[in-house]
Structure formats: structure tokens, C-alpha cells
Amino acid sequence: MDGNGARGGAIVIITGPPGAGKTTVAAALAERSARPAVHLHSDDFYGYIRSGFIEPYRPESHEQNGVVARALAGAALGYAAGGYLVLVDGIVGPWFLEPFRDRAGRAAMPLHYVVLRPDLAQTLARARERPGPRRIDSGPIRALHQQFSRLGDLEAHALDTSGLSAGQTIEAVGAALDAERMRLPPAA
Numbered sequence: 001m002d003g004n005g006a007r008g009g010a011i012v013i014i015t016g017p018p019g020a021g022k023t024t025v026a027a028a029l030a031e032r033s034a035r036p037a038v039h040l041h042s043d044d045f046y047g048y049i050r051s052g053f054i055e056p057y058r059p060e061s062h063e064q065n066g067v068v069a070r071a072l073a074g075a076a077l078g079y080a081a082g083g084y085l086v087l088v089d090g091i092v093g094p095w096f097l098e099p100f101r102d103r104a105g106r107a108a109m110p111l112h113y114v115v116l117r118p119d120l121a122q123t124l125a126r127a128r129e130r131p132g133p134r135r136i137d138s139g140p141i142r143a144l145h146q147q148f149s150r151l152g153d154l155e156a157h158a159l160d161t162s163g164l165s166a167g168q169t170i171e172a173v174g175a176a177l178d179a180e181r182m183r184l185p186p187a188a
Contacts, residue, residue, distance in 0.1 A: 072088060
């Protein structure tokens with residue numbers, strides 16, 4: 001999995017609802033990469049907020065989430081500018097894609113967008129299996145699953161991963177990236 005077919009940097013966003021397998025896929029692709037790769041886990045960026053933190057699924061967290069998306073996009077571009085393949089995992093819905101598109105576009109950096117979309121039953125089951133503080137109530141998970149089900153112009157970037165094992169999902173994402181099917185056009 002190259003990310004752009006060249007030796008330069010590239011950014012790959014792996015997103016979807018909680019329990020979709022984003023972290024597993026991004027980590028595996030980074031570890032398997034034939035070129036230098038970085039895995040940025042968006043939850044880490046939320047963890048840097050030491051006071052005033054708002055759970056990211058709450059409506060009042062929108063401004064905070066925008067700040068985190070911009071910080072994550074900046075870090076991703078910094079690594080990609082250094083020649084790394086950057087795999088970003090997190091809930092980066094179309095509503096937080098603009099900072100990535102803007103920065104990547106200005107730098108002429110390849111940007112790929114992959115939405116993992118297992119069915120709702122599988123998403124809820126995986127989310128329930130999460131340990132302790134990573135567990136989220138089913139209401140926000142259902143809402144996010146619904147939001148990722150309506151991607152409009154980005155629908156071609158969704159992969160139905162229902163019933164796929166982690167290994168099969170990793171292979172499907174790698175194949176889609178190798179075929180350049182998930183690359184976003186430069187920002188207008």
C-alpha cells in the first residue's frame with residue numbers, strides 16, 4: 001500500500017463510526033507500509049486537552065472538535081511534507097474534512113478519504129466490546145452511524161465492511177488505496 005504511487009508524502013484518513021475498525025486498520029497499514037509511515041490516532045489529540053474537555057459526541061463540543069480537526073490536519077501535513085505516508089484514524093466526517101482538504105490542497109499533497117461502514121448491528125456490537133473509558137452509549141453511536149450513511153458526493157469513499165474480519169478489512173482498504181479509488185480531488 002503506497003498511498004499515492006510515488007515516494008512523496010501522502011495523507012490517508014480512515015474514518016467511520018465508533019467500532020468500525022479505524023484504529024486497527026490504520027495501525028496495520030502503517031506497520032505494513034513499504035515506505036516510512038506514521039499513524040495519527042485522533043483520540044490522542046483529544047487526550048491532550050487537560051481542562052475544559054467536552055465529550056466529542058455532545059452538541060456543545062463542535063468548536064472543540066473543530067480545533068482538534070485543525071490540529072490533527074496540521075500534524076498530518078507536517079509529517080506528509082517530510083515524505084511520510086500518514087494514516088489518520090478518527091471520526092473525521094465530511095463536516096471536519098475541510099481543514100485536511102485545505103492544507104493538503106495548498107501543499108499539493110495527495111489526500112485519501114476512506115469511510116469504514118459496517119452495518120449498525122456490527123457497529124453497536126463492536127462498540128459494546130470496548131473496555132472502560134472508550135465505551136460510548138449507543139445513542140451517539142447510532143447518530144454517527146446514520147451520519148456516515150449519508151455521504152452525498154463522498155459515497156464512493158465508503159467501504160461496506162459488514163461481516164469482514166479485521167484482516168479482510170485491512171486488505172480491502174489497501175486494495176482501494178492501491179487502485180487510487182479513495183483519493184480526493186484537490187480542493188477548488
